[in-house]
Structure formats: C-alpha cells, structure tokens
Amino acid sequence: MTTLVIGNKNYSSWSLRPWLALKAAGIPFEEKLIVLNQPDSKAKLLEASPAGLVPVLVDDGLTIWDSLAIIEWAAERAKTPLWPQDASARAIARSVSAEMHSGFYHLRKNCPMNIRRINPARERDEAVMADVKRIDEIWSDCRKRFGAGGPFLFGALSGADCMYAPVVTRIRSFSLPVSDVSKAYMDAVLNHPAFLEWEAASKAEPWTNPNSEVD
Numbered sequence: 001m002t003t004l005v006i007g008n009k010n011y012s013s014w015s016l017r018p019w020l021a022l023k024a025a026g027i028p029f030e031e032k033l034i035v036l037n038q039p040d041s042k043a044k045l046l047e048a049s050p051a052g053l054v055p056v057l058v059d060d061g062l063t064i065w066d067s068l069a070i071i072e073w074a075a076e077r078a079k080t081p082l083w084p085q086d087a088s089a090r091a092i093a094r095s096v097s098a099e100m101h102s103g104f105y106h107l108r109k110n111c112p113m114n115i116r117r118i119n120p121a122r123e124r125d126e127a128v129m130a131d132v133k134r135i136d137e138i139w140s141d142c143r144k145r146f147g148a149g150g151p152f153l154f155g156a157l158s159g160a161d162c163m164y165a166p167v168v169t170r171i172r173s174f175s176l177p178v179s180d181v182s183k184a185y186m187d188a189v190l191n192h193p194a195f196l197e198w199e200a201a202s203k204a205e206p207w208t209n210p211n212s213e214v215d
C-alpha cells in the first residue's frame, strides 16, 4: 500500500509536485489530505513525519519525506520514465529541478500558490521579476535544447515539469510576464490531465488561507 500525505490542493505547492509525479509514473497510490493552517495541523503533520511537513510518502511502512525525494522514489518505480533517457538531458533536468527546489525565494514568498485565484498584472518587486526572468530563461532554454519530443521541458512530462508545475500556476495567478515559448509550455502543464484533476479538486475545497489570498 502506497499513501501520499498532502496538504490542501489549492495551496500546498510542495504536495502538487510528487502527486503529479506519481500520476505521471503510473504508480497507484492513496492520498491522505491534512488541512493546513488549522489549530491541529502541526500535530497531524508531526504524526505523518518527524519533519512536520507535507508531502510525505508512506510505502509498506517506509516513510519518505520531501517532494524531490518522493519524485526520485517514483522515478525508480515508474512504468513511464520520469527523467529523460539521454544522460546529458537528465543531468540538466536534475539541475533545473534542484534550482527550483532551493530557489526562487522572492517569487515563492510574494506570490504564494493559490490555484483558484487570478490577479490582474501589476508592477512587482525587482527581486520577484528577477526570479521570473530566470524561470523564463530556464523554460525557454530547455524547450529549445531538449523539447523536440513533446510540449514539456524535456519533451515528455518529466520530474522537472512536476517541480515547476506550481511555478506555472503562480505565473498564471499573478499574471506575470513570460515569453511566448514559456506561455506555450505553461499551457501544456495547465492542460495535462493529472494537473486538471488536481485543479478541479482544489476548486472544490472549502478551506481558505488568508496568508495566501494576496494580490
């Protein structure tokens, strides 16, 4: 039995990443949702994992925490490969995934994931725009160098797209400017059947987190 413990689908960006990876990899799993920002959330999170954060994957008594570690676990068991077959492309896919995992602080801080919300464009901090510029550069570069086989960063959907999916939703929610190449890439992510399933569930959720309801 494989269970993925996640947070609210509308707000929990780190949960979306491995959830998409498990779906894309064709690995059956059950999900358990912990509603975040409630008085009892921390106790429930700590029950799921000593790190006290979601996502957490539990597989036959083995607990794996952290989004990227779960994506790697999924990649090792995937029926459909989650990383590019070519070694150079795979190394770049892991680089851009790691850059996302540890970076884009200003975008993440100022533009939290809120899938339901669409804000009109407005002027943003220089630091946020620098993050957006770098993201646009990564997407355009990967599409140009590795994207010939499909609409995603490395052609077929990969772990890198799972890592960037919440970034795609942030750019949509905050109407941030990106190139036409990146816009086409965003459309591919936003129309992937697994993403659409997550989005529909996020829209049906009753919970609101005021910290993430920002313009």
Ligand SMILES: N[C@@H](CCC(=O)N[C@@H](CS)C(=O)NCC(=O)O)C(=O)O
Binding pocket: 007, 011, 012, 013, 014, 015, 036, 042, 045, 052, 053, 054, 055, 065, 066, 067, 068
């Ligand atoms: N680096 C971690 C970050 C996990 C994380 O920050 N999760 C948030 C939800 S998106 C969380 O559990 N927040 C609950 C809390 O801070 O109490 C990962 O990649 O999985």
